Amino acid sequence: MQTIPRKEYEERIKKFQRNIREAGLDAVLVHSNESDFANVRYLTEYWPTFESAGVFVPAKGAPVLIIGPESEAYAQGRSVIPRIAKMVEYRESAEPDYPGIPVAHFPDVVRTALRGRPLKKLGLAGFSIMPLPVYFSLQLELPGVELIKADDTLTRLRTIKSANEIKLMKKAYKISELAIDAILGEIKPGMTELQVIGIAQREIYKHGGEYEGHALYCFYGPGTKHAISRPTHNTIKRNEIIQLNIGARVGGYSSSVGLPCSIGKLPARKKRLVEFGLEAHIKTAELMRAGKPAAEVVREYEAFVQRRSFKQFMLYGPCHGIGMMEVERPWLESTSTYALQENMTFQVDTFFQDKDFGLRWENGVRVTKTGVEKLSRKFMHLVEL
Amino acid sequence: MQTIPRKEYEERIKKFQRNIREAGLDAVLVHSNESDFANVRYLTEYWPTFESAGVFVPAKGAPVLIIGPESEAYAQGRSVIPRIAKMVEYRESAEPDYPGIPVAHFPDVVRTALRGRPLKKLGLAGFSIMPLPVYFSLQLELPGVELIKADDTLTRLRTIKSANEIKLMKKAYKISELAIDAILGEIKPGMTELQVIGIAQREIYKHGGEYEGHALYCFYGPGTKHAISRPTHNTIKRNEIIQLNIGARVGGYSSSVGLPCSIGKLPARKKRLVEFGLEAHIKTAELMRAGKPAAEVVREYEAFVQRRSFKQFMLYGPCHGIGMMEVERPWLESTSTYALQENMTFQVDTFFQDKDFGLRWENGVRVTKTGVEKLSRKFMHLVEL
Numbered sequence: 001m002q003t004i005p006r007k008e009y010e011e012r013i014k015k016f017q018r019n020i021r022e023a024g025l026d027a028v029l030v031h032s033n034e035s036d037f038a039n040v041r042y043l044t045e046y047w048p049t050f051e052s053a054g055v056f057v058p059a060k061g062a063p064v065l066i067i068g069p070e071s072e073a074y075a076q077g078r079s080v081i082p083r084i085a086k087m088v089e090y091r092e093s094a095e096p097d098y099p100g101i102p103v104a105h106f107p108d109v110v111r112t113a114l115r116g117r118p119l120k121k122l123g124l125a126g127f128s129i130m131p132l133p134v135y136f137s138l139q140l141e142l143p144g145v146e147l148i149k150a151d152d153t154l155t156r157l158r159t160i161k162s163a164n165e166i167k168l169m170k171k172a173y174k175i176s177e178l179a180i181d182a183i184l185g186e187i188k189p190g191m192t193e194l195q196v197i198g199i200a201q202r203e204i205y206k207h208g209g210e211y212e213g214h215a216l217y218c219f220y221g222p223g224t225k226h227a228i229s230r231p232t233h234n235t236i237k238r239n240e241i242i243q244l245n246i247g248a249r250v251g252g253y254s255s256s257v258g259l260p261c262s263i264g265k266l267p268a269r270k271k272r273l274v275e276f277g278l279e280a281h282i283k284t285a286e287l288m289r290a291g292k293p294a295a296e297v298v299r300e301y302e303a304f305v306q307r308r309s310f311k312q313f314m315l316y317g318p319c320h321g322i323g324m325m326e327v328e329r330p331w332l333e334s335t336s337t338y339a340l341q342e343n344m345t346f347q348v349d350t351f352f353q354d355k356d357f358g359l360r361w362e363n364g365v366r367v368t369k370t371g372v373e374k375l376s377r378k379f380m381h382l383v384e385l
Numbered sequence: 386m387q388t389i390p391r392k393e394y395e396e397r398i399k400k401f402q403r404n405i406r407e408a409g410l411d412a413v414l415v416h417s418n419e420s421d422f423a424n425v426r427y428l429t430e431y432w433p434t435f436e437s438a439g440v441f442v443p444a445k446g447a448p449v450l451i452i453g454p455e456s457e458a459y460a461q462g463r464s465v466i467p468r469i470a471k472m473v474e475y476r477e478s479a480e481p482d483y484p485g486i487p488v489a490h491f492p493d494v495v496r497t498a499l500r501g502r503p504l505k506k507l508g509l510a511g512f513s514i515m516p517l518p519v520y521f522s523l524q525l526e527l528p529g530v531e532l533i534k535a536d537d538t539l540t541r542l543r544t545i546k547s548a549n550e551i552k553l554m555k556k557a558y559k560i561s562e563l564a565i566d567a568i569l570g571e572i573k574p575g576m577t578e579l580q581v582i583g584i585a586q587r588e589i590y591k592h593g594g595e596y597e598g599h600a601l602y603c604f605y606g607p608g609t610k611h612a613i614s615r616p617t618h619n620t621i622k623r624n625e626i627i628q629l630n631i632g633a634r635v636g637g638y639s640s641s642v643g644l645p646c647s648i649g650k651l652p653a654r655k656k657r658l659v660e661f662g663l664e665a666h667i668k669t670a671e672l673m674r675a676g677k678p679a680a681e682v683v684r685e686y687e688a689f690v691q692r693r694s695f696k697q698f699m700l701y702g703p704c705h706g707i708g709m710m711e712v713e714r715p716w717l718e719s720t721s722t723y724a725l726q727e728n729m730t731f732q733v734d735t736f737f738q739d740k741d742f743g744l745r746w747e748n749g750v751r752v753t754k755t756g757v758e759k760l761s762r763k764f765m766h767l768v769e770l
Contacts, residue, residue, distance in 0.1 A: 047615055071613045101701070131516060131517075194590045231595075316481075
C-alpha cells in the first residue's frame with residue numbers, strides 16, 4: 001500500500017513543533033472527523049471513521065493521538081505515533097455512554113504530553129470543524145488555559161508538498177483518468193447519473209484507490225448548473241451536457257478530474273460556453289508560477305474573462321488548494337495575500353454557469369519555478385461521444 | 386427517485402415546533418455536515434456536501450435553511466423549505482473568503498424566522514458536531530440569548546419511524562443484500578479488501594442507492610479484530626475470516642448487513658466464535674419488543690453471553706439505533722433509561738473479538754408490539770464458499 005514513509009511523519013511533527021514554538025504556544029490540539037480527516041492523518045496516518053480524532057502536540061516532546069472509545073485496535077494498527085488516549089468527546093454523534101470502557105480526560109493527555117511543563121497557551125487547529133464538546137471540556141478541565149485559533153501553524157506545512165506527496169497525488173490523478181476512461185466507454189442514454197458514479201467507484205477501487213477523493217459528480221442537463229450538488233436517479237439523454245468530476249484518493253491524497261461531455265453533439269450555445277471554459281481553464285495554468293502573488297493570478301484571470309465578455313457566467317474561481325483534501329487551503333482569491341511557491345498544488349477549477357446549465361473543467365497543477373506541472377492533462381478537450 | 390413526501394416534511398416541522406415550545410425554547414438551530422447529514426436532511430431534504438448546513442426553526446412560523454456561499458443553486462433545487470440564507474460560518478473548512486458573494490448574519494436569520502417575536506432561549510441540535518465558528522457567531526451576534534443543548538427536541542422525533550421511512554430502509558437493506566450476493570459471486574483469493582468494496586459500490590449505485598450507508602467494511606484475517614477500521618490493499622486468502630459490512634443508502638435512509646464469511650473452511654477455533662456470535666445475534670432479536678426497557682434487553686443479552694462463557698470476547702453491544710445515519714440515537718446500553726417503542730429501528734450489531742480476529746453479525750429490526758420485524762434476514766448463516 002503506497003503511503004508516506006514513517007520518517008516523513010517524524011519530520012512533519014518536528015516542523016510543526018517549530019511552528020508551535022514560533023507562535024508562542026505551549027501546545028496545539030488538532031481536530032479531524034470522518035469527512036474532514038486531513039489534519040490528524042497528516043501527523044499520524046490515522047484516518048478517523050465514525051468517531052472523530054485529535055492530536056495533542058506539545059511544543060517539545062511526544063504527541064498524543066486522541067480517539068473515540070471504539071477505535072483503539074484500529075488506531076494501534078494505524079497510527080505512527082504510539083501514545084493513544086480514548087476520550088468520550090471524540091465518540092460518535094449518537095453519543096453512546098460506553099459503560100465499562102475507561103476513558104481519559106484532557107488533564108491526563110496534558111500530563112502525558114507536557115511531562116510537568118506548564119500549559120498556558122493552547123492553539124487549536126481544525127478550528128472550523130472543532131465541535132462544541134471538545135471545546136467545552138477544554139474550558140472546564142483546563143481552567144486558566146488560553147485557547148487560540150492556530151490553524152496556520154499546521155496548514156502552512158501542508159501547503160508545500162514533498163516528493164512523496166506529489167507521487168501519491170499523481171497516482172490518484174492517474175486513477176481518476178482511468179475511471180473516466182471506463183465511464184466514457186460504458187455511458188449510454190438511459191443510464192442514471194448514479195449508475196455512472198458506480199462505474200467510477202468500481203474503477204477507483206480496482207486500480208488501487210483507497211476511497212473517493214470527494215463526493216463524485218455526474219450531473220446531467222439542468223443539474224450541471226449547481227456549483228455543489230449530489231448525483232440523482234435522473235437519466236442521461238443525448239445532445240445534452242453531462243458533467244463529470246471524478247476523483248480517486250490514494251494513501252490519503254486526493255485528486256479530481258472534471259470535464260463536461262455529451263453523447264452526440266451539443267447545441268451551439270452550450271458548446272460555445274464549454275469551449276470558452278476550456279480556454280479560461282488553460283489560461284489559468286499559464287498565469288501561474290512560483291513567486292507570483294495569488295491575487296494577481298485572480299485579477300489577470302478575471303480580466304481575461306471580462307475581456308472575452310463571459311464575466312456574467314462566472315461564480316468564483318479560478319483555483320483552490322488540493323492535497324489530502326480535494327479542497328484545502330489556500331484558495332486563489334482576489335483577497336489572497338500570499339505569493340505562489342514551488343510545490344504548492346492547486347486544483348484549477350473553472351466553473352461557468354448560464355441560466356439552464358453549467359460546466360466545470362478541473363485538473364491539478366504543481367507550481368514550479370517557471371510555471372506549473374500538470375497533474376492530469378488527458379481530458380483537456382471536449383468529448384462528444 | 387424514492388423519497389419522503391413533502392407533506393411528511395411539513396408534519397415533521399410541526400411536531401418539532403411543538404417539542405420546541407414544550408421545552409420552553411423560542412427556536413432551535415439544527416446543525417449537519419457532509420458525513421453527519423441527518424438532522425438537516427430530516428427537516429428539509431437538503432443534504433449538505435463540501436459545505437455544512439443549519440436549519441433555524443422558530444417555535445412558531447417558517448424555518449430558514451442556512452447554507453454555505455457555494456450551495457445556493459443546489460439548495461434551491463433540493464430544499465422543501467423555501468427560505469434559504471447563505472452564511473460564511475457554513476463554508477468549507479478551507480475557509481475561502483468568497484469576495485463578491487453576499488452573505489447573511491444570524492440577526493438576519495432571526496428576523497426572517499421570528500418576525501419580531503423575542504429570542505431569549507435558543508436550543509442547539511446536532512450539538513456534538515456543531516463547530517466553533519457557528520457557536521462564536523451566535524454569541525457575538527445574538528448577545529444575551531441563552532444557548533442550550535437541545536438535541537432531544539429533534540432526535541425523539543427521528544427515533545420513531547413512519548411507514549415511508551420504513552419503506553426506504555427496507556429498500557436500502559434489499560440493495561445491501563444484492564451487493565453481498567454480487568460479492569459472494571465474485572470474491573476470489575488474491576483480491577484486495579478494497580476491490581471487494583468496489584464490487585459493493587457498483588451494485589449499490591446500479592440498484593438505486595444514492596450512496597454508501599456508512600464507510601463499507603471488508604476486512605481480512607487480523608484486520609477483522611477492529612471494531613472500527615478502513616479496508617486496505619491486503620489480499621484475501623483461503624481459510625480465513627473475511628468480514629463484510631455492506632450498507633446502501635436510499636432517499637436518505639441507511640442500512641447495513643454484516644456477516645463473517647470465508648473462502649474454504651474456517652479453522653475450528655474461529656468457527657466456534659463465529660457460530661456463537663450468530664446465536665447471540667439471533668438471541669438479541671428475540672429479547673426485543675415494544676414496552677421492554679432497553680437496559681433490560683442489554684442485561685439479558687450480557688447474561689446470555691456470560692452463561693455461555695463468551696463474555697471475555699465482548700467489546701460492546703448489542704444494538705444501536707439506525708435510520709438516516711447507520712448509527713444514530715438511541716443505543717441499547719446497560720445505562721439506557723428508555724423503553725423500546727413500536728417503530729423504533731435498531732441495528733442488531735453483534736461484535737466479538739479474540740486476540741487475532743473478530744467477527745460482526747449485523748442486521749436491522751423494526752420493533753413491533755410482540756417482537757421485531759427483521760429488515761434483512763438473508764445472510765443469517767455462515768457462508769464458507
